[in-house]
Amino acid sequence: MDFRSGDREFPNGDFYSGEVKGLLPNGKGKYVWSDGTIYEGDWDQGKISGKGKLFWSSGAKYEGDFSGGYLHGYGTMTSPDDSVYSGTWRMNVRHGLGRKEYCNSDLYDGSWKEGLQDGRGSYSWTNGNRYIGSWKKGKMCERGVMRWANGDLYDGFWLNGFRHGSGVYKFADGCLYYGTWSRGLKDGKGVFYPAGSKQPSLKKWCRSLEYDDTGKFVLSRSASVNVEELRSSNTVTRSLSVETSAGEMAKHSGRISDRYTDDIWRSCDPPRDFTTCHVPLSKSARFSGSGQSEGQDKNRIVYEREYMQGILIRETIMSSVDRSHKIKPPLRPKEVRARSLLTFLRGEHNYYLMVNLQLGIRYTVGKITPVPRREVRASDFGKNARTKMFFPRDGSNFTPPHKSIDFSWKDYCPMVFRNLREMFKLDAAEYMMSICGDDGLTEISSPGKSGSIFYLSHDDRFVIKTLKKSELQVLLRMLPKYYEHVGYHENTLITKFFGVHRITLKWGKKVRFVVMGNMFCTELKIHRRYDLKGSSQGRFTEKTKIQEKTTLKDLDLAYEFHMDKLLREALFKQIYLDCSFLESLNIIDYSLLLGLHFRAPGQLNDILEPPNAMSDQESVSSVDVGLTQELSIPPKGLLLVTHEPNSVNTAPGPHIRGSTLRAFSVGEQEVDLILPGTARLRVQLGVNMPAQAHHKLVEDKEESATIELFEVYDVVVYMGIIDILQEYNTKKKVEHTCKSLQYDPMTISVTEPSIYSKRFVNFLHKVFPEER
Numbered sequence: 196m197d198f199r200s201g202d203r204e205f206p207n208g209d210f211y212s213g214e215v216k217g218l219l220p221n222g223k224g225k226y227v228w229s230d231g232t233i234y235e236g237d238w239d240q241g242k243i244s245g246k247g248k249l250f251w252s253s254g255a256k257y258e259g260d261f262s263g264g265y266l267h268g269y270g271t272m273t274s275p276d277d278s279v280y281s282g283t284w285r286m287n288v289r290h291g292l293g294r295k296e297y298c299n300s301d302l303y304d305g306s307w308k309e310g311l312q313d314g315r316g317s318y319s320w321t322n323g324n325r326y327i328g329s330w331k332k333g334k335m336c337e338r339g340v341m342r343w344a345n346g347d348l349y350d351g352f353w354l355n356g357f358r359h360g361s362g363v364y365k366f367a368d369g370c371l372y373y374g375t376w377s378r379g380l381k382d383g384k385g386v387f388y389p390a391g392s393k394q395p396s397l398k399k400w401c402r403s404l405e406y407d408d409t410g411k412f413v414l415s416r417s418a419s420v421n422v423e424e425l426r427s428s429n430t431v432t433r434s435l436s437v438e439t440s441a442g443e444m445a446k447h448s449g450r451i452s453d454r455y456t457d458d459i460w461r462s463c464d465p466p467r468d469f470t471t472c473h474v475p476l477s478k479s480a481r482f483s484g485s486g487q488s489e490g491q492d493k494n495r496i497v498y499e500r501e502y503m504q505g506i507l508i509r510e511t512i513m514s515s516v517d518r519s520h521k522i523k524p525p526l527r528p529k530e531v532r533a534r535s536l537l538t539f540l541r542g543e544h545n546y547y548l549m550v551n552l553q554l555g556i557r558y559t560v561g562k563i564t565p566v567p568r569r570e571v572r573a574s575d576f577g578k579n580a581r582t583k584m585f586f587p588r589d590g591s592n593f594t595p596p597h598k599s600i601d602f603s604w605k606d607y608c609p610m611v612f613r614n615l616r617e618m619f620k621l622d623a624a625e626y627m628m629s630i631c632g633d634d635g636l637t638e639i640s641s642p643g644k645s646g647s648i649f650y651l652s653h654d655d656r657f658v659i660k661t662l663k664k665s666e667l668q669v670l671l672r673m674l675p676k677y678y679e680h681v682g683y684h685e686n687t688l689i690t691k692f693f694g695v696h697r698i699t700l701k702w703g704k705k706v707r708f709v710v711m712g713n714m715f716c717t718e719l720k721i722h723r724r725y726d727l728k729g730s731s732q733g734r735f736t737e738k739t740k741i742q743e744k745t746t747l748k749d750l751d752l753a754y755e756f757h758m759d760k761l762l763r764e765a766l767f768k769q770i771y772l773d774c775s776f777l778e779s780l781n782i783i784d785y786s787l788l789l790g791l792h793f794r795a796p797g798q799l800n801d802i803l804e805p806p807n808a809m810s811d812q813e814s815v816s817s818v819d820v821g822l823t824q825e826l827s828i829p830p831k832g833l834l835l836v837t838h839e840p841n842s843v844n845t846a847p848g849p850h851i852r853g854s855t856l857r858a859f860s861v862g863e864q865e866v867d868l869i870l871p872g873t874a875r876l877r878v879q880l881g882v883n884m885p886a887q888a889h890h891k892l893v894e895d896k897e898e899s900a901t902i903e904l905f906e907v908y909d910v911v912v913y914m915g916i917i918d919i920l921q922e923y924n925t926k927k928k929v930e931h932t933c934k935s936l937q938y939d940p941m942t943i944s945v946t947e948p949s950i951y952s953k954r955f956v957n958f959l960h961k962v963f964p965e966e967r
Contacts, residue, residue: 216240236261259284274298282307305330328353351376366390372500375743377720378873380505383743386513387498503722503793508905547599549650551698552659552708553631554586554597555604559694563609564623575610576675582606603699607671611678612694618682619691619712619852626693629656630710655716657693662707666920670695670709673780680776686769686853686880688787688916689776690714714881714915715790718874721913725752725789729951729958730944732934746788749958754791756886756912756963759835760859762878763963769880770959773916774952783951784921784944787959790913791888794833794870833885833909838865838877853879868911876911884912886963923948 202212213224219241220226226234236247242264243249249257249266259270266272266284273279282293289295289307296302305316311333312318319325328339335341335353342348351362357379364372371394374385388394501509559582574580584604590596616626630636634653650659662670670677670692681687691712698706715721724746728734735750758766777785838855855865856878868876868883876883888908921927931945940946941954 213238308332354378374500374502377504381502381507382504382720383722384499384501387500389496389498392497503908506905508793508908548698548706549636550597550599551586551602551604552650552696553636554594554599555584555606555696555698556694556710557627557631558584558586558594558604559606559609559696560623560627563613566610566613568614568617569610571611571614571678573675576608576671580608580610582609601701605697605699607667607695607697608674611674612692615678615681615691616693619693621693626657629654630659651713655713658711658713660709660711662695662709662920664705664707667695667697667707667709669782669920669922673782676776676780684769684772686765687773688769688881688914689773689919690915690917691852714788714917715913717792717883717913719792719870719911721790722793723747723789723791725749725791726786726917727752727789727958727962728784728786728944729955730942732938732942732944734944752962753891754888754908755891755961756888756910757966758884758886758963760966761857761863762859762884763965765856765880766884766963767956767959770916770956774956777916777919778948778952781923781948782919782921783923783927783946783948785916785919785955787955788915788917789962792911792913793888794909794911833911834869834871835861835866835878835885836869836875837861838867855879856884870911881912881914884914886910886912923951 202210203215204210208229210227211220211224213220213226214222215224216222220238221240222238223236224238231252233250234243234247236243236249237245239245243261244263245261246259247261249261254275255273257266257270257272259266259272260268262268266287269283271279271281276298278296278298280289280293280295282289282295283291285291288310290309291307292305293307294302294304300321302319303312303316305312305318306314308314312330313332314330315328316330317325317327323344324342326335326339326341328335328341329337331337334356336355337352339353340348340350346367347365349358349362349364351358351364352360354360355378358376359378361375362373366372369390371388372381372385373388373395374381375383377383497513499511499513500507562582582605584593585591585601586594586597586599586604587601588597588599616623629652632653636650636652636659639649639651639658647663648661651657652659677689677692681689681691692709693712694710696708696710698708700706715724724744725748726746727749729749731750734748736745736747741747835858855867857863858866858878866878868878868885870876878884886909888910890906890908927945931940931943931947934940934943934945941950946954
């Protein structure tokens with residue numbers, strides 16, 4: 196082996212001094228580049244490997260592990276701006292556990308991935324604010340706790356740096372709010388507990404915030420992060436010793452008391468009048484408009500509140516002893532769980548049924564996609580246009596092995612639905628991944644009385660509904676005319692069908708499915724859902740059964756919606772065409788599914804969302820400004836502007852197909868909808884349609900304690916015509932006759948198709964009145 200030491204100067208001005216092997220640096224050595232960069236440390240076969248120090252001409256310096264010429268392992272980097280990172284590296288990028296002190300004295304301690312905060316971590320701002328929880332791509336995501344310097348504290352879910360999902364917000368003066376947030380703004384129903392009132396225990400809520408035996412902070416019993424700074428907290432019951440070694444972050448001995456998650460709430464002592472609604476009211480939002488004297492027993496009073504985009508719109512006085520408002524631990528989306536065969540026989544949702552459905556759709560789409568596209572023929576709609584396949588558990592020459600039970604699969608009219616999917620611009624691979632991916636399907640409650648089971652794909656793009664045999668027969672009979680109608684009318688509001696299938700289990704149980712587009716596939720939150728038929732008999736929802744996502748009915752609708760002249764004309768032109776089509780097929784019982792996204796009332800303009808948590812390259816010291824100042828005054832809450840195809844930043848869902856609508860208010864040009872602080876959306880029929888919702892004042896003596904704060908709202912409307920598989924047959928004629936003896940024939944849902952269609956359209960004229 197030829198090892199020797201020596202100095203060598205290269206033609207390009209570089210200089211090396213140290214051990215070499217042959218002509219290559221090997222062992223200990225120092226290399227000086229012509230630009231002033233200096234490395235001192237270990238070499239291996241001409242590459243920087245081992246431990247060493249690297250000094251850049253810019254003033255940056257690194258001391259730690261190298262491998263193959265890269266910063267790789269554990270090391271400390273000091274940047275020219277004096278920020279310091281100590282932790283693990285991978286291929287010149289911060290990756291793993293690490294601690295960074297920023298030049299403005301901010302501090303992050305936790306997990307990194309590809310140079311950004313990712314995983315569990317703690318961030319402390321110089322102004323005293325602190326966040327402990329989960330991160331993703333440099334932003335606060337999933338579960339986490341933010342504590343502000345003024346004593347306010349939020350414990351809940353986050354998304355892209357915003358409070359998003361369920362959470363508890365405790366104010367420094369003792370008030371507490373439990374509810375939901377959307378992109379940093381309160382959105383939905385919640386409960387407000389004034390200071391001094393009897394508040395629920397937070398033990399169950401905070402129990403998922405624990406510490407393991409090494410003293411590391413744990414969220415939901417998953418990955419943990421270093422919390423070295425907490426060792427000086429007065430909530431720590433034992434002292435913590437810290438040991439630091441290369442490639443490993445600080446490890447702690449001892450254990451932090453389980454009482455920490457309760458004590459952190461009690462430590463919020465600096466008083467601050469930080470209200471939850473930020474709306475200029477005549478009284479404090481905490482006790483606004485209640486009509487109650489201040490001398491009431493506040494220990495027994497709480498407020499059920501409803502927010503829309505950060506604006507308090509409704510408030511109801513409740514009792515603090517009402518157990519219906521008990522704070523529950525935060526829940527993640529429900530996971531699909533396997534259930535026993537007995538469960539399925541009782542008619543409940545079953546894991547095996549879901550797996551069978553995914554296997555069948557994957558087989559169907561994979562089989563039909565390679566077939567060259569052609570125009571459909573009459574034979575494609577016939578009884579012979581059906582594909583059958585048996586799926587044994589152990590697999591076969593045509594099917595893969597699976598963990599479900601044996602079943603038979605039938606696919607109806609595969610060529611027709613393949614063409615429909617292409618007509619709706621639906622990629623086959625995306626379709627399979629959405630429904631058949633590893634994330635599974637979610638069962639959702641049914642808004643009707645049909646008893647059907649509904650599933651929702653993980654990305655919200657598709658709804659899968661079980662069908663009765665009679666409904667399947669109606670769909671297959673109407674399919675030729677349906678195919679023609681949706682092909683000719685690209686703006687149709689009628690449900691989009693993507694596939695019809697049947698599963699037969701080995702003991703003979705048959706389950707039929709239809710795959711449809713989800714009309715509420717949008718990034719915006721749907722605050723209200725309505726199923727509107729135009730009838731009145733029994734068309735209301737009991738108040739005790741109304742929840743946040745309950746689909747309400749005709750008599751529950753307390754708004755009328757005012758639209759741009761041309762938008763309204765386009766809407767009713769298509770409604771006439773679709774109703775005439777359904778009437779020609781003798782169809783009744785269909786309804787308009789209406790979804791509403793509320794914005795701030797027009798007179799208050801709109802809400803400007805807080806800034807995201809900054810990336811590693813940016814200062815994050817200003818994040819508290821956005822989280823404590825939620826109001827801004829842009830020119831208008833909703834804006835219609837000339838359509839710019841390249842400006843739309845929301846990908847269309849499978850239900851969106853057709854032309855961009857024109858608006859009278861923008862010179863009859865195609866338009867986009869701008870929601871300040873949120874998005875720019877393409878306006879199409881039934882999708883992203885702006886309107887003003889005018890509240891109808893209805894006196895209700897039973898809810899005298901409920902306060903409606905506003906009468907007009909800006910809304911974004913989503914809609915479509917659903918439930919189009921009920922024919923006016925002999926059974927329905929008998930039902931109409933019997934009910935007509937008891938009720939006014941014009942108020943009952945079941946009536947002949949021509950009358951049903953006319954009544955349906957007339958009712959919608961009242962819902963969307965013409966401007967005068």
